[in-house]
Every structure is written in structure tokens, then in C-alpha cells.
Amino acid sequence: MTDQLIQNESEPVNSGFSRRSFMAGSAGAVLAFTLESSMPDSVAQAAGAATKIGGNLTINADNTVTVAFGGAEMGQGIMTGLAQCVAEELMVNWTQVKTESAPWAQSYITGGSFGVRANFLAMRTAGAQARDMLIAAAATSMGVAPSSCSASAGVISNTVNSQTRTYASVAAAAALLTPPASPALTPKANWRIIGTRANRTDIRGKVDGSAIFGLDVQVPGMVYAAVRHSPAIGGTLAATPKLPAGATHVINLGNAVAVVAANSWIPLDYCAIGISSTSSTWRDGIKWTAPAGAAAMTSAAILTTANTLMASGTPGTPLPENIGTAAATYTAAPKKFEGTYQVPFLPHVMMEVPNCTVSLSANSAEVWVPTQAAGWVAATVSSLTGIPAANVTVHITLLGGGFGRKIEQDFVAEAVKVAKVVGKPVKLFWPRDEDFSHDQYRPFGLIRVRLGMNASGTPTSFQARNVSVSPLFQRGWIGATGNDNVDGLVGTPYNIPNKLVEFVRHPSTIPVGFWRSVGESMNCFAVESAIDEAALVAGQDPVAFRRALLAGKTRELAVLNSAASMIGWDAGAPTGHAYGIALATGFGSLACLAVEVSQPVAGSLTIHRACMAVDPGMAVNPTQVEAQMQGGIIQGLTSSLWGKTTFTNGKASTSNFNNVRLMKMSEAPVIQVQIIESGAEFLGGIGEVAVPPVAPALANAYARLNGTRVRTLPFF
Amino acid sequence: MTVMTINVNGVARTVDVDPATPLLWVLRDVLGLTGTKYGCGIEICNACNVWIDGSAEKACHLLMKDVLTVKIVTVEGLATNGVLSKIQQAFIDEQTPQCGYCQSGVLMRAAKLVSGNAKPTDAQIDSAIANLCACGTYPRIRAAIKRATGQAPVK
Numbered sequence: 120m121t122d123q124l125i126q127n128e129s130e131p132v133n134s135g136f137s138r139r140s141f142m143a144g145s146a147g148a149v150l151a152f153t154l155e156s157s158m159p160d161s162v163a164q165a166a167g168a169a170t171k172i173g174g175n176l177t178i179n180a181d182n183t184v185t186v187a188f189g190g191a192e193m194g195q196g197i198m199t200g201l202a203q204c205v206a207e208e209l210m211v212n213w214t215q216v217k218t219e220s221a222p223w224a225q226s227y228i229t230g231g232s233f234g235v236r237a238n239f240l241a242m243r244t245a246g247a248q249a250r251d252m253l254i255a256a257a258a259t260s261m262g263v264a265p266s267s268c269s270a271s272a273g274v275i276s277n278t279v280n281s282q283t284r285t286y287a288s289v290a291a292a293a294a295l296l297t298p299p300a301s302p303a304l305t306p307k308a309n310w311r312i313i314g315t316r317a318n319r320t321d322i323r324g325k326v327d328g329s330a331i332f333g334l335d336v337q338v339p340g341m342v343y344a345a346v347r348h349s350p351a352i353g354g355t356l357a358a359t360p361k362l363p364a365g366a367t368h369v370i371n372l373g374n375a376v377a378v379v380a381a382n383s384w385i386p387l388d389y390c391a392i393g394i395s396s397t398s399s400t401w402r403d404g405i406k407w408t409a410p411a412g413a414a415a416m417t418s419a420a421i422l423t424t425a426n427t428l429m430a431s432g433t434p435g436t437p438l439p440e441n442i443g444t445a446a447a448t449y450t451a452a453p454k455k456f457e458g459t460y461q462v463p464f465l466p467h468v469m470m471e472v473p474n475c476t477v478s479l480s481a482n483s484a485e486v487w488v489p490t491q492a493a494g495w496v497a498a499t500v501s502s503l504t505g506i507p508a509a510n511v512t513v514h515i516t517l518l519g520g521g522f523g524r525k526i527e528q529d530f531v532a533e534a535v536k537v538a539k540v541v542g543k544p545v546k547l548f549w550p551r552d553e554d555f556s557h558d559q560y561r562p563f564g565l566i567r568v569r570l571g572m573n574a575s576g577t578p579t580s581f582q583a584r585n586v587s588v589s590p591l592f593q594r595g596w597i598g599a600t601g602n603d604n605v606d607g608l609v610g611t612p613y614n615i616p617n618k619l620v621e622f623v624r625h626p627s628t629i630p631v632g633f634w635r636s637v638g639e640s641m642n643c644f645a646v647e648s649a650i651d652e653a654a655l656v657a658g659q660d661p662v663a664f665r666r667a668l669l670a671g672k673t674r675e676l677a678v679l680n681s682a683a684s685m686i687g688w689d690a691g692a693p694t695g696h697a698y699g700i701a702l703a704t705g706f707g708s709l710a711c712l713a714v715e716v717s718q719p720v721a722g723s724l725t726i727h728r729a730c731m732a733v734d735p736g737m738a739v740n741p742t743q744v745e746a747q748m749q750g751g752i753i754q755g756l757t758s759s760l761w762g763k764t765t766f767t768n769g770k771a772s773t774s775n776f777n778n779v780r781l782m783k784m785s786e787a788p789v790i791q792v793q794i795i796e797s798g799a800e801f802l803g804g805i806g807e808v809a810v811p812p813v814a815p816a817l818a819n820a821y822a823r824l825n826g827t828r829v830r831t832l833p834f835f
Numbered sequence: 836m837t838v839m840t841i842n843v844n845g846v847a848r849t850v851d852v853d854p855a856t857p858l859l860w861v862l863r864d865v866l867g868l869t870g871t872k873y874g875c876g877i878e879i880c881n882a883c884n885v886w887i888d889g890s891a892e893k894a895c896h897l898l899m900k901d902v903l904t905v906k907i908v909t910v911e912g913l914a915t916n917g918v919l920s921k922i923q924q925a926f927i928d929e930q931t932p933q934c935g936y937c938q939s940g941v942l943m944r945a946a947k948l949v950s951g952n953a954k955p956t957d958a959q960i961d962s963a964i965a966n967l968c969a970c971g972t973y974p975r976i977r978a979a980i981k982r983a984t985g986q987a988p989v990k
């Protein structure tokens with residue numbers, strides 16, 4: 120057959136195809152479409168970056184279809200979820216569908232749980248347009264009217280004669296047609312694939328060892344590089360070290376040294392030596408020049424500054440939320456609660472370390488990288504080499520975890536710099552201890568919550584002040600008085616008439632970034648802990664207290680009641696055990712988590728059960744919703760119990776899994792997930808919302824267990 | 836550099852490397868068997884697990900010179916002629932992997948467990964699967980092991 124490519128060359132729109140043109144392709148008939156995407160609300164606003172993205176739909180010669188997206192697959196099932204939407208309308212069976220990554224020009228920032236939710240309608244429209252074009256081409260071929268045709272499993276039949284056409288046989292002709300502007304979409308009642316437990320398309324390679332993560336990339340002539348950064352963040356190499364035995368290059372990157380060799384082991388062995396805590400020298404006498412202001416990069420000093428800012432700092436403008444007269448109401452309130460909560464710098468802890476493979480030639484570049492931001496990778500390469508971004512090919516590999524860390528460009532830039540020196544394709548990777556000691560951490564912060572209540576204990580005012588280090592400010596996306604880190608404080612679902620939310624930026628230069636659920640990861644802990652503490656002041660049951668504050672909020676009440684009923688709230692916990700509950704709203708979804716804990720020995724905590732009620736709007740793939748809840752709960756437990764990085768003169772406390780603890784199989788609770796679809800054809804994000812309620816649910820359970828309120832994370 | 840021969844997935848493979856190189860990097864960089872992963876390099880995470888004469892071991896700390904006379908099996912060797920083993924299929928059926936990075940190591944231990952234990956208990960699963968998984972796939976690992984051994988879905 121003749122291979123055809125229909126390529127969208129117009130300004131992208133957010134609903135499938137627009138104009139078309141023809142190009143010879145090699146992979147069957149290819150239909151290109153465009154999608155809307157977005158970063159987390161707060162980030163997108165600051166960066167002005169609601170990127171248009173796209174994908175390709177290829178009808179293969181064997182009558183299978185390949186759907187390519189410019190998103191990052193980190194195990195959240197984004198490829199599968201989006202392809203389910205296309206396949207639904209395209210009238211193919213799920214077994215006929217394959218997925219792959221699209222080039223960076225069609226890519227976007229994978230974050231904010233937007234992957235599937237931003238693109239639900241666009242993907243369906245693209246599938247429906249392709250279906251109608253294929254049907255039109257088949258109708259012509261069979262000599263019948265399109266209205267007499269229907270498609271099933273990639274085969275078009277008609278009611279007039281006995282002829283049929285496969286998609287593959289008419290794809291080339293279909294590619295010559297103009298996409299219909301508003302194709303009919305399949306009504307929900309007839310969905311065959313959306314909403315089903317379709318198997319993910321990326322799983323097979325993950326059980327037979329064939330899946331290619333960034334660290335697995337091998338290209339001809341490639342050499343390997345590892346890096347060691349200044350133990351103190353921001354320090355620099357005092358001198359370029361001598362060439363290590365077996366290495367081909369030792370490269371001074373300023374704040375780091377890179378070692379290059381014919382295999383991974385030589386550079387890793389050289390770079391992964393534990394950081395000496397007592398000296399500024401390191402293996403082979405490498406000397407580092409301490410960064411200016413290192414003393415300020417010490418956790419105790421950072422906390423002192425935070426306390427001062429909490430007491431007397433100037434909030435960013437405009438106020439993120441200011442409804443009614445919260446401060447005055449609080450002052451006059453007959454009952455009140457105030458609590459200040461502390462959250463630590465938190466490493467991302469993804470199992471695959473940062474890495475990037477770069478091949479440079481005179482005026483083009485090829486990059487293989489596990490990235491959440493392929494467009495930024497192209498920009499990074501271009502700015503460091505002068506190669507036009509259009510000549511940069513970015514292959515998005517599978518990501519061995521991202522959690523927000525793999526948006527960053529630090530490791531990409533290092534790979535490019537080393538490739539420039541070496542003149543060969545280079546795979547640069549960070550030893551594990553470099554990852555944990557040079558992360559762009561979830562911000563440290565203090566969050567103070569004040570709740571004023573009337574005489575009967577009903578909250579009348581809610582005030583929250585977040586003092587924390589700002590990822591947006593560090594990136595230059597907001598000014599010195601801008602706001603950040605207030606997701607989860609603004610727009611709390613509780614019916615409280617007076618609300619005031621403030622952000623005070625902490626000036627610490629410890630690098631911070633975006634961590635799964637961003638601001639919610641800090642603020643939900645504060646708000647949902649405070650609600651329980653206020654309930655105690657009011658003398659009310661925490662669930663009843665929340666119910667009263669959620670009157671009329673159907674979705675919120677549904678998840679609250681579901682989680683409470685799953686755990687058996689009304690019956691009460693068994694002797695020696697306690698229940699805790701917390702509600703998170705964000706990313707368009709709602710998640711209420713109830714946990715059961717006990718403390719068999721001091722200094723530990725056993726989490727017996729975790730019951731999650733989640734309302735994602737509509738679940739495109741219930742299995743993946745459940746998986747994201749399970750994974751988010753376990754990550755939330757890990758970080759609540761043990762997660763933190765502290766600093767001494769800029770040197771991180773975390774280096775490897777000997778001082779970063781992950782929850783293990785034997786420690787994981789039994790997890791029960793109840794999906795509540797609130798009915799509308801509306802998609803909330805599911806990748807992040809499970810994390811925020813974990814810490815407060817745990818703290819609330821802990822307080823009910825032994826009367827001790829944990830206001831500082833982690834627990835241990 | 837020394838020319839040495841090792842037995843990987845039933846095939847004799849000849850490599851020319853420093854005998855003190857950890858097996859992990861020979862498998863990955865020299866033999867292209869990248870299913871075996873680097874996670875910590877310090878024998879904690881179990882991402883690098885392979886079988887050495889049938890027992891699950893950490894390839895990040897096994898030196899080449901010490902594996903010259905043993906039979907090495909990697910995740911790529913779990914399937915037979917492209918047909919997945921029962922435990923691999925169970926991982927698909929339970930949709931166990933998320934990012935998937937830790938799963939090779941998990942599978943090596945899970946496959947070992949089910950090969951020697953027809954009905955592993957929860958406690959036995961807990962102690963056998965010592966792997967670290969940042970994505971939190973533990974419930975689905977447990978379910979897959981139960982499925983592969985014909986036991987009722989767990990908990």
C-alpha cells in the first residue's frame with residue numbers, strides 16, 4: 120500500500136485534526152492531531168506555559184493502530200489512558216492498539232496529573248475523525264454511501280453489499296480526505312474501552328526485561344560518564360582532578376567533576392564514594408571550594424528564619440485567598456485553635472537515577488532521556504550548543520519514576536557539556552548518592568493554621584500562612600513578593616465564611632522543585648491535621664465535624680462517608696488501635712483516606728489498613744486508578760514516616776538507601792480502594808491526589824491512639 | 836582487562852573486562868542485558884537481582900572473577916522461547932509494574948519463591964520480596980504471587 124502522512128501544519132487546536140497536508144511516510148497512514156495540555160495550575164500560571172501538544176495515530180499495514188503521544192510514561196498509565204480514548208471512537212479492539220512516544224515538538228510537561236484529564240475530549244475527537252475518514256474512504260471503495268457503513272474491530276462493512284474493507288486497505292485513501300469538523304462521539308452508554316480495565320500497553324516489556332529506560336539506552340560508539348558534585352550545594356571544584364585509572368576524560372563542570380570511560384563502572388566507582396563529613400577533600404585529593412553563604416544552608420538556621428517569617432514576615436501579593444474578615448473573626452471567636460506544622464525538604468526517591476544520553480553532530484543533536492519535559496530538553500541542548508531546537512531529536516524513554524524530579528534540566532545540561540568535550544555519544548548518569556544529595560527537593564516549610572469557632576464549636580474563620588522556599592521564585596517565574604506553595608490552602612472545600620491564605624517566601628537557596636502533588640504535599644497535612652485538632656477543641660467527632668462543614672458538598676461527602684464506612688469508623692477501632700481520616704481535594708479529584716494504626720513498641724508505628732475513597736470524576740481505567748491510589752498511599756506513608764533531607768553548611772544528610780528509608784512489602788498496609796464516579800464525563804487527575812491525605816490521616820490516627828499530636832514531619 | 840567466559844541464561848558469553856568489575860555492569864554495558872538494574876550499588880534495594888546457581892543475589896556487588904563457574908540467570912532468562920513464565924504472566928494479569936524499574940529484581944525473587952514454594956504465605960512473601968519499590972506496587976506483587984500459585988486473591 121502507499122504510505123501516507125497527514126500532517127497538521129496549522130496552529131494547533133485542542134480538538135483533534137485541523138488542516139492537513141500530505142507527506143510520504145514509511146509507517147502506514149499517519150494521522151497527526153493536537154492536544155491541549157497543562158502543567159500544575161500554579162506552575163503553568165507562573166511559567167505562562169500551557170503548552171499545545173500533539174500526537175500521531177498510525178494505521179499499520181497489519182491493521183493494528185499505533186497511538187503516539189508526547190507524554191512521559193512513568194508507570195501512571197498515561198499512554199494507556201489516552202489510547203483508550205482514541206480506540207473507543209476509532210472502533211478498534213484494545214488488542215489492536217499499540218502506544219509509543221511522540222517527538223518533543225509534540226510533547227509537553229507531564230505533571231499536575233493533567234495527562235489524561237486535559238486530553239479526554241481531544242483524544243476521542245481525534246479517534247472519531249480518523250474513523251469517519253476511514254469510513255468515507257471505504258464507502259467510496261465499496262461503491263456505497265458512508266451512511267450505510269459501520270466499523271468494528273478495524274473492519275468496515277456496509278448494509279448494501281457484502282463487501283468489507285480493513286482500515287489498513289483504505290488508510291492511504293482516507294489520508295487524502297478532509298477531517299470532519301465535529302464527528303459524532305460515542306455516547307457513554309455504548310463505551311467498550313473507556314472505563315474498562317484495559318491492560319496497560321507498557322507492561323509486557325517491564326516483566327521480560329526488554330523495557331528501555333533512560334539508563335538502558337545504548338547507541339553505537341557510546342561512552343559512559345558519571346558525575347560527582349560539590350558535597351556542599353553550590354561549591355565548586357578547586358582544581359581539575361587527575362585522570363582516574365581506566366578513564367578517558369576527567370572534566371571540570373564547575374560545580375561537579377565528570378569522569379568518562381568505556382563502561383559505567385569506572386566512572387561510578389570513582390564518583391560514588393561516600394561523602395566525607397569532616398573534610399573538604401575527597402578521593403585522589405579532590406578539593407572543593409565551599410559555596411558562599413554555606414552556613415545559611417543549615418537546617419537549624421533555615422528553621423530559625425522560618426519562625427521569624429511566620430511571626431513577622433510580609434506576605435506575597437495579592438493574597439491568594441481573602442474572603443470576609445478572617446483575622447477579626449478569629450480574634451473575637453469564643454473558641455479557637457492555632458497550630459503550626461512543619462514539613463521537611465524531601466527527596467523525590469525515584470528508583471532510576473537521573474541520566475541522559477546525548478549524541479551531537481555539527482548542526483544536529485539526538486537525545487535519549489527519561490524526561491517529564493522533552494521540550495525543555497530541546498531548549499537546553501540548543502542553548503548549550505547553538506544547534507537550533509528544531510534540529511534536536513528527543514527520544515523520551517520510559518521513566519523509572521519521575522515524581523517531578525525528571526522535569527529538571529540539570530542532568531541533561533551536564534550530559535550535553537560532557538558530550539561536547541568528548542566528541543562521542545555519551546550516557547551520563549548520577550550515582551545514587553548524587554541523586555539523594557543533589558535533588559531539587561520538595562520545599563521545607565512551616566504552615567500555621569488558625570480556626571475560629573463559635574460557642575457551639577462551628578468554625579467561622581480559617582486562616583493559613585505558609586512560609587516556605589519557593590520553586591517558582593528560584594526559577595525566576597515569580598518575583599520576590601509573588602505567591603507559591605498555596606495549593607491545598609486556597610479553595611478548601613469546607614463551608615467557612617471567612618478565609619485568609621498567605622504565603623511568605625523563605626529565602627533559602629537550597630534547591631527546591633516539584634514533588635508529587637506539589638503544594639498539596641505540605642498543606643493538606645496542615646489543614647487536615649488542624650481540622651482534627653479543632654474538632655477536639657469543639658468536642659466533636661472528626662468525621663461528624665467534617666460532615667457539618669461540608670453540607671451540600673455532594674462529592675466531598677460521598678468520599679468522606681465512603682472512607683469512614685470502609686474503615687468502620689462508627690464502630691470504633693479495636694483495642695490498642697486507632698483510626699484517622701483526612702480529605703484531599705485537588706487536580707480535579709477528591710480523595711479521602713482512613714487509616715488504622717497501632718504502636719506495638721515506642722518509636723514505631725504499624726499501619727494495618729488504609730481505606731481510600733476516590734472520586735476521579737470518571738475513571739477511564741479503574742485498574743490504573745486503584746494502582747495510583749495504592750502507590751500514592753505507600754509513597755505518602757514512606758515520606759510521612761521517614762522522608763526528609765536536612766542540611767549542614769549546604770551538605771545534604773541523604774545519600775543512599777542506607778539513610779533514605781522506603782516502605783517495604785512487609786510494612787505496607789492492606790489497602791482498600793473505593794472509586795466513586797461522580798457521574799459527569801469529567802476527568803480528575805489520579806497521579807497525585809492519593810499522596811496529600813496520607814500524612815494527616817496518619818497524624819490524626821496517631822493523636823487518637825496515644826494523645827500525642829505530631830505537627831512536624833516526618834514521624835521518625 | 837582479562838578475557839573471561841561466564842554462563843548467562845544458559846549461554847557461554849566471553850567478555851574482556853577488569854576481573855574486579857561488578858557483574859551488574861558487565862551484564863548491562865558489555866552484554867546489553869539491561870533488564871538487570873542499578874538502584875543503589877550498595878546491596879540494599881535488590882533492583883540488581885540475578886540468580887547465581889539458582890539463588891537470588893545482588894549483581895551490584897558480585898565481581899566478575901567470582902562468577903566464572905556459576906550459572907547466571909537474568910530477567911531476560913525467565914521466559915522460555917518467548918513464552919513468559921507463570922509468574923511473569925501473573926505480573927501482567929495483575930498489572931503489577933508501575934514505572935517498572937524495580938520489577939526485574941522483584942521478578943527474580945518472586946520467581947525464585949514460587950519455584951520452591953507451591954503456596955507461599957503472606958509472611959513468606961514478605962520476607963522473600965525484600966525489594967524496594969518507590970512506586971508502591973507491593974499489593975500487586977503480592978496479588979501476582981498469589982495468582983501464580985493458585986491462591987485466593989489476598990486481603
Ligand code: FES
Binds near residue numbers: 872874876879895
Ligand atoms: S543495585 Fe544492587 S542492591 Fe541496589
Ligand code: FES
Binds near residue numbers: 938970
Ligand atoms: S514499579 Fe517503579 S520502582 Fe517499583
